[in-house]
Amino acid sequence: MKPALSTEHLTVSYYTPQGPVPALRGVSFTLFENEILGLVGESGSGKSTLALAVMRLMEPDRAEVSGQVTVGSKNLYDLSARDLQRLWWEDIAMVFQSSMNALNPVLSIGDHFTDTFLAHRPMMRMTEIRQKTASLLQQVQLSPKLVRSYPHELSGGMKQRVVIALSLALDPKVLIMDEPTTALDVVVQHSILAEVAAIQRERHLAVLFISHDFSLVSGLAHRIAIMYAGELVEITERDMAIGNSTPHHPYTEGLIQATPRITGGRVRIQGIPGEPPDMTRLPAGCPFWERCPKRLDRCQTVPLPQQTGHTFIRCHLTGTSSLSSSSSSKEGMAHGE
Ligand SMILES: Nc1ncnc2c1ncn2[C@@H]1O[C@H](COP(=O)(O)OP(=O)(O)O)[C@@H](O)[C@H]1O
Numbered sequence: 001m002k003p004a005l006s007t008e009h010l011t012v013s014y015y016t017p018q019g020p021v022p023a024l025r026g027v028s029f030t031l032f033e034n035e036i037l038g039l040v041g042e043s044g045s046g047k048s049t050l051a052l053a054v055m056r057l058m059e060p061d062r063a064e065v066s067g068q069v070t071v072g073s074k075n076l077y078d079l080s081a082r083d084l085q086r087l088w089w090e091d092i093a094m095v096f097q098s099s100m101n102a103l104n105p106v107l108s109i110g111d112h113f114t115d116t117f118l119a120h121r122p123m124m125r126m127t128e129i130r131q132k133t134a135s136l137l138q139q140v141q142l143s144p145k146l147v148r149s150y151p152h153e154l155s156g157g158m159k160q161r162v163v164i165a166l167s168l169a170l171d172p173k174v175l176i177m178d179e180p181t182t183a184l185d186v187v188v189q190h191s192i193l194a195e196v197a198a199i200q201r202e203r204h205l206a207v208l209f210i211s212h213d214f215s216l217v218s219g220l221a222h223r224i225a226i227m228y229a230g231e232l233v234e235i236t237e238r239d240m241a242i243g244n245s246t247p248h249h250p251y252t253e254g255l256i257q258a259t260p261r262i263t264g265g266r267v268r269i270q271g272i273p274g275e276p277p278d279m280t281r282l283p284a285g286c287p288f289w290e291r292c293p294k295r296l297d298r299c300q301t302v303p304l305p306q307q308t309g310h311t312f313i314r315c316h317l318t319g320t321s322s323l324s325s326s327s328s329s330k331e332g333m334a335h336g337e
């Protein structure tokens, strides 16, 4: 497996009047070619911050960014503004959170594609632009006739499909999707996810798929990265998460337990008691320590990630018998139905 995108100790601290907010803390991961890596974490855990830092889109007056991002063989933070512009869309593209609302209301759908193509390939001819636009729209199950429509004439699902088609216009190898279906109803959400899976397979894309919804990601991704309080606490294979037969970080276990399951004809959902920590007053050791049903005294010191192949767990319990018993953690996580 060849890396398509990797980050090394990526760190973001927002400037606020109350002082720095360390929203992303030393995040290192690799997204491989032809892979969907799901990124899951609750609201505020730093997912969108990670996406913006990976794209080098964080404004310098908003936050301090450090670390490295490599796409193919290029370090994004070493590139000139001109090279960066070229890399965006052509090597790496992003579907932003709520981006369907960012379509320009005075431009037709066709104009959005034309503008995108001409910005990168000024010599491209209109006949080719029309052909490519029609083919992109068909890939997301939209009629090519939509080129004459305006954003307000489209449903939310259609607009989101247009945004996904636009992100693919310049054949990027890496695609970041930040909560691409969160604003949509469940039926539309599922058909768009099926399209994303098909497009990824056809184009052999590397996709970083971000969502707060663990069950949605576990149906789509090959591996799942779990984020908590600005840190990756685990990267697991999807099958390991679904089977839940292997040990996981107690927070991942909580997410697995929080996935709706039908038992005895009733839908059971167990939550994770407690709240994420205040990002301006993080505990010294493991950030999940306060909520963890398996915590030990040593959890008040920083746990190092324990790597196995392309997965890791950042937990002091890794490798000890306490982490491998998933049933005891179920008791600890139980919190109503
Ligand atoms: N512009 C900003 N200024 C200060 N803090 C911010 C800013 N944007 C996000 N944050 C904080 O950074 C943390 C991570 O936010 P975000 O990346 O949006 O999380 P997610 O996408 O997982 O919901 C949150 O605690 C949020 O309050």
Ligand SMILES: [Mg+2]
Binding pocket: 047, 048, 049, 097, 179
């Ligand atoms: Mg977000």
